[in-house]
Amino acid sequence: MISKQLTEIYQLLFGSFGPQHWWPGQTRFEIVVGAILTQNTNWANVEKAIANLKSAHLLTPEKLHNIDVSKLAELIRPAGYYNIKAKRLKNFLTWLFNDYAGRLANLENLGTDRFRAELLTVKGIGRETADSILLYAFDREIFVVDAYTARIAARHKLIEPGAGYEQLRELFQANLPQDYRLFNEYHALLVRLGKEFCRPKAGCADCPLEKLPHTLDIEYF
DNA sequence: GACCAGGCACATC
DNA sequence: GATGTGCATGGT
Numbered sequence: 001m002i003s004k005q006l007t008e009i010y011q012l013l014f015g016s017f018g019p020q021h022w023w024p025g026q027t028r029f030e031i032v033v034g035a036i037l038t039q040n041t042n043w044a045n046v047e048k049a050i051a052n053l054k055s056a057h058l059l060t061p062e063k064l065h066n067i068d069v070s071k072l073a074e075l076i077r078p079a080g081y082y083n084i085k086a087k088r089l090k091n092f093l094t095w096l097f098n099d100y101a102g103r104l105a106n107l108e109n110l111g112t113d114r115f116r117a118e119l120l121t122v123k124g125i126g127r128e129t130a131d132s133i134l135l136y137a138f139d140r141e142i143f144v145v146d147a148y149t150a151r152i153a154a155r156h157k158l159i160e161p162g163a164g165y166e167q168l169r170e171l172f173q174a175n176l177p178q179d180y181r182l183f184n185e186y187h188a189l190l191v192r193l194g195k196e197f198c199r200p201k202a203g204c205a206d207c208p209l210e211k212l213p214h215t216l217d218i219e220y221f
Numbered sequence: 222g223a224c225c226a227g228g229c230a231c232a233t234c
Numbered sequence: 235g236a237t238g239t240g241c242a243t244g245g246t
Contacts, residue, residue, distance in 0.1 A: 039228040045244060046227090080243040084229085126229050146227050164235095191227055200225075 003175040005158065009209060010182075013189040016208035020188035023136035025050075028104055029061060031137040035129050036088050037079040048078035061102050065093040088124025095122050104137075112140045127165050135187070139180045143173040144187045148194025155198060156214045 024043075025031040030050065037046040052075045053059045058067060073086035093102075095118075100106040107115060112134065119130035127145070134140040145168045153159045159171055176182060197207040204210055 035227090038226090040226065041228085041242085042226040042244070044226090045242095048244085078243060080226085081228090081241045082243080084241055088229085124229065128228065132227080144227085148227070187227090194227085 001175075002158065002171065005156075005212075006172065006175050009156070009212070010176075010186055010189070012208045012212075013193055014185065017189055017192050019185060020192055022184055022188035023132075025136075027059075028137045030059060032092065032104070032133050033059065033064075033089065035132040035136070036092065036124065037076060037085055039081070039085070039129060041080045045078050045080055049076040049082075052076065052078070061093060061096060061104065064089060065097055065102065084124070088122075091123050092125065107138065112142065115140070116142065127169075131169070135180060135183055141173070141178045141180050141183060143169050143176070143183050145169045145172075146187075146191065148191050148198065149187070151198050152190055152194060152209075156209065156212055 023031045023034065024047075025034050033053070034046055034050060037049050050059070053064075056075060058064055058075070064072060069086050069090050072089060073082045076082050076085055076089075079085060096102055096104070096107075099118075110118070115138070116130055116134060119125050119133060120127070125133075131142045131144045134142040135144050145165050149172075150163075150168055153163070153168055153171065154161060159168060163171075172186070173183070176186070193208065196202065197204060197209075204214075
């Protein structure tokens with residue numbers, strides 16, 4: 001059974017790495033901003049951008065909604081793709097202010113399906129970003145899929161090669177206990193594993209999943 | 222200097 | 235629906 005394999009993987013990862021304390025962010029808004037800034041970008045660079053926003057005392061929906069997009073772009077420059085990401089942050093804020101009075105708390109009333117669908121209408125918020133916001137900022141039972149998740153699932157033959165985002169999300173989401181704390185920790189552990197053992201040029205020596213069935217010659221993407 | 226990093230939108234077939 | 239491209243910084 002898939003659920004048994006997923007549970008075994010989780011136990012091996014947690015036993016080896018321990019709790020990852022995700023999401024690394026002080027406030028719900030900081031989590032949302034981080035989710036957008038980390039798109040295809042190393043987290044260390046995102047931290048620099050967020051530090052800039054904090055230093056300028058701009059890390060609130062009101063402040064970011066009101067500052068000039070070019071000023072915002074300059075502040076988040078270390079995160080890379082800074083022009084497009086500044087627009088994406090603005091798109092989120094425009095939606096938040098137009099439809100929800102600029103208050104994240106007003107989003108709490110949304111059912112998860114509706115919430116996800118609405119996030120996906122914002123240009124610049126795709127599936128992974130939406131799901132990260134839902135899980136890590138709003139404690140919704142949505143499993144976040146990223147490049148590491150896909151690599152690891154492929155490497156351990158949990159899913160057919162070529163599976164898409166929704167199939168991967170379904171794999172984890174439907175075969176685990178419905179607990180946002182578990183989804184939170186599991187995804188964080190997969191990223192930890194991916195960074196250390198399941199990336200180009202990384203070896204499998206001392207990988208916590210070394211003894212599980214796997215293949216080395218997978219395509220990275 | 223090449224390669225990579227917790228994606229996404231858009232064009233094109 | 236699948237595939238290709240632009241977007242950009244900072245670490246290895």
